[in-house]
Every structure is written in C-alpha cells, then in structure tokens.
Amino acid sequence: xxxxxxxxxxxxxxxxxxxxxxxxxxxxxxxxxxxxxxxxxxxxxxxxxxxxxxxxxxxxxxxxxxxxxxxxxxxxxxxxxxxxxxxxxxxxxxxxxxxxxxxxxxxxxxxxxxxxxxxxxxxxxxxxxxxxxxxxxxxxxxxxxxxxxxxxxxxxxxxxxxxxxxxxxxxxxxxxxxxxxxxxxxxxxxxxxxxxxxxxxxxxxxxxxxxxxxxxxxxxxxxxxxxxxxxxxxxxxxxxxxxxxxxxxxxxxxxxxxxxxxxxxxxxxxxxxxxxxxxxxxxxxxxxxxxxxxxxxxxxxxxxxxxxxxxxxxxxxxxxxxxxxxxxxxxxxxxxxxxxxxxxxxxxxxxxxxxxxxxxxxxxxxxxxxxxxxxxxxxxxxxxxxx
Numbered sequence: 001x002x003x004x005x006x007x008x009x010x011x012x013x014x015x016x017x018x019x020x021x022x023x024x025x026x027x028x029x030x031x032x033x034x035x036x037x038x039x040x041x042x043x044x045x046x047x048x049x050x051x052x053x054x055x056x057x058x059x060x061x062x063x064x065x066x067x068x069x070x071x072x073x074x075x076x077x078x079x080x081x082x083x084x085x086x087x088x089x090x091x092x093x094x095x096x097x098x099x100x101x102x103x104x105x106x107x108x109x110x111x112x113x114x115x116x117x118x119x120x121x122x123x124x125x126x127x128x129x130x131x132x133x134x135x136x137x138x139x140x141x142x143x144x145x146x147x148x149x150x151x152x153x154x155x156x157x158x159x160x161x162x163x164x165x166x167x168x169x170x171x172x173x174x175x176x177x178x179x180x181x182x183x184x185x186x187x188x189x190x191x192x193x194x195x196x197x198x199x200x201x202x203x204x205x206x207x208x209x210x211x212x213x214x215x216x217x218x219x220x221x222x223x224x225x226x227x228x229x230x231x232x233x234x235x236x237x238x239x240x241x242x243x244x245x246x247x248x249x250x251x252x253x254x255x256x257x258x259x260x261x262x263x264x265x266x267x268x269x270x271x272x273x274x275x276x277x278x279x280x281x282x283x284x285x286x287x288x289x290x291x292x293x294x295x296x297x298x299x300x301x302x303x304x305x306x307x308x309x310x311x312x313x314x315x316x317x318x319x320x321x322x323x324x325x326x327x328x329x330x331x332x333x334x335x336x337x338x339x340x341x342x343x344x345x346x347x348x349x350x351x352x353x354x355x356x357x358x359x360x361x362x363x364x365x366x367x368x369x370x371x372x373x374x375x376x377x378x379x380x381x382x383x384x385x386x387x
Contacts, residue, residue, distance in 0.1 A: 131236075217365060
C-alpha cells in the first residue's frame with residue numbers, strides 16, 4: 001500500500017549532519033522526514049577514522065570546525081549516550097624539514113582563525129611520545145582536538161531525532177526527487193514525501209540529487225582504507241596525523257589501534273566498497289615507521305565505505321543556485337565527521353532563517369559553474385586526506 005507523507009522538510013541522506021539537522025528542525029517545531037538508503041550513520045559518518053580535529057583543515061573550514069568543536073563537549077548529554085569523545089589532542093608529525101616549514105606556515109595562518117597550535121621540536125615530541133619512530137623530526141599540536149567513535153554518533157542523532165518526532169525511514173532509497181513549484185516530492189518505493197523544503201545530504205549520492213535540479217558538480221566517490229588491531233595496552237595518547245596525510249593513527253579506550261591510509265576499491269553504482277590488500281599492507285608499513293611498537297599487533301578487521309570528494313577538497317553547503325527551497329550539504333571529502341553537529345544546526349538555520357551566522361560562502365555550489373580541472377585548487381592539499 002502506498003503512503004503519502006507531508007512534512008515541512010524532507011532530508012535525503014541519514015548521516016550525522018542530516019540527523020543533526022532533523023534534531024534542530026524538530027526543536028524549532030518543524031515536521032521532518034529523513035530518508036536513508038541504508039541505516040542512519042552507516043555511510044561516511046560511520047566508516048571514518050573518528051578524528052575530531054580542527055588542525056590541518058582548509059582555512060575556509062575553520063569557522064565550521066570551531067563552531068562544531070563547541071558542540072562536541074555536550075554531545076553525551078544531548079544524545080543520551082557516550083560517544084567516546086576524548087580530548088586527546090591532535091598531533092601532526094613532520095618527517096622532513098619541508099614538513100616542519102609547512103606546519104609553521106599553517107600555525108601562523110590558523111591564528112587568524114581562532115586556532116592556536118604549538119610547534120614541538122624533535123626533542124620535545126620524542127620526550128612526550130617516546131614510542132615514535134626516528135623519522136619524526138617535529139610536530140604541531142592542537143591540544144583541544146580529540147577523537148570519538150563514529151559508529152555511535154550518527155545513529156545516536158537518528159534516535160534522538162526519532163524521539164523528538166522526526167520521521168526516520170531507513171533502508172528507503174530515494175528513487176526520484178522533483179520540484180512541484182510550491183515545494184518538493186520525494187519518491188522512495190511506496191512512499192512519497194511532500195515537503196516545503198528539501199535538504200540534499202546524500203553524501204556520495206549528493207551529485208545525483210543536485211544534477212536533478214540542473215546543478216552538476218565534479219564529485220567523485222571516496223573510499224578510505226581503514227584497519228583496526230586487537231586491544232593493546234594503552235600507549236598512543238594522542239590522535240596522530242602526518243604532513244602528507246598518508247598515515248593516521250589513534251587508540252581507543254578499549255586499546256584497539258585504528259589506523260589507515262590510501263583508498264579502498266569501490267563501485268559506487270553497485271554500492272560496493274572494500275579495503276585494498278595492497279593499500280592495507282602499505283598502510284601498515286607506513287604506520288610502523290611512525291609507531292614501531294605496533295609491529296606485534298594483530299589486525300583484526302579492515303573496512304572501507306563511501307564519501308563524496310570535491311576537487312577543491314571542501315564541501316558543498318548552502319542554498320541551491322537554481323531551485324528555491326533546496327539546500328545542499330555534501331562532498332565533505334573524507335573530513336566531515338567533526339563538522340557534523342554544526343552542519344546540522346547550520347542547515348536548520350538556512351531552512352528557518354534563510355541564512356546562517358557561520359560563513360559558508362566558500363562552499364556555494366555555483367563555484368563549479370565554470371569548473372575545469374585546471375581551475376581546481378586546494379590551499380593545503382596535504383591535509384585533506386586524513387579522514
């Protein structure tokens with residue numbers, strides 16, 4: 001039997017940002033439907049590294065990251081569950097003099113965006129983290145960054161949204177979206193959702209939704225290559241990244257070491273992604289150069305998943321350039337986990353007020369109107385592959 005549901009806002013996608021938007025919209029009294037093709041939080045929101053970091057972001061993202069960092073401290077209370085957020089600090093390692101120069105340039109630039117970083121020389125970083133490999137020549141420390149469990153956060157936002165009265169439809173792939181002139185219709189099997197506003201938070205599928213409304217963007221699927229070890233005695237006290245972004249390591253409260261680097265195999269059309277054995281072995285090799293004490297650890301699981309990557313490595317956030325009432329939030333390029341809680345609030349502000357006090361102009365979708373590969377640029381491309 002077919003069902004027709006009328007709501008104020010329909011959201012395509014069920015990641016952390018989408019479900020956080022549903023929470024904020026329900027708080028404002030709007031009716032909401034979230035349509036997710038799998039389980040909420042099972043996409044990019046749940047398969048990432050779990051870094052809650054501001055350090056190393058594109059400078060244009062720092063206002064988003066700063067706003068979101070202010071929300072992470074209160075997520076346990078808000079969601080009613082322990083999301084395992086620990087302020088471990090995030091340390092970015094240098095393996096060459098060129099890396100050290102890059103870290104210092106970023107530190108100076110970040111000060112203008114309310115991010116204070118501390119440079120550590122070789123003696124200081126090895127004194128604090130004596131288990132680091134000899135190739136580490138120094139580091140940059142962001143002491144208020146941290147880590148959390150990505151498998152918990154997105155589903156917890158979904159459950160909260162449902163408790164607040166949002167309609168959450170899992171295993172409900174969207175088949176068609178259309179503008180009706182006065183709003184939108186979203187078709188998903190036997191369900192038709194009619195809404196005044198539409199949020200495109202479809203992750204790697206965001207391009208397809210945008211293209212329906214005449215906004216084609218050069219998004220490509222991104223599949224991180226991730227590994228986790230058996231529980232070990234706790235010793236990796238910081239969340240670790242490197243200049244170049246080809247290694248990232250953290251240790252959970254239970255002692256499992258999570259690390260990654262490189263990309264897995266994926267076929268987005270089929271909805272399949274899996275880790276690459278070659279990339280996994282290479283990731284292990286690079287990780288052991290930084291943390292030799294992991295040499296005797298057993299890897300117990302590898303995984304991959306889907307995100308959407310933009311050529312300039314920053315997301316699409318904001319109003320559609322063609323269709324009133326349509327709002328986009330996708331293409332987070334492997335580093336949207338920390339941003340999710342704030343993106344939810346920003347999306348609600350765009351729906352309710354039409355604008356947000358957080359600067360999002362750099363993320364407008366029309367920046368790709370005349371896009372070409374030669375025009376693509378990333379101010380600090382080396383920092384964008386740490387998921």
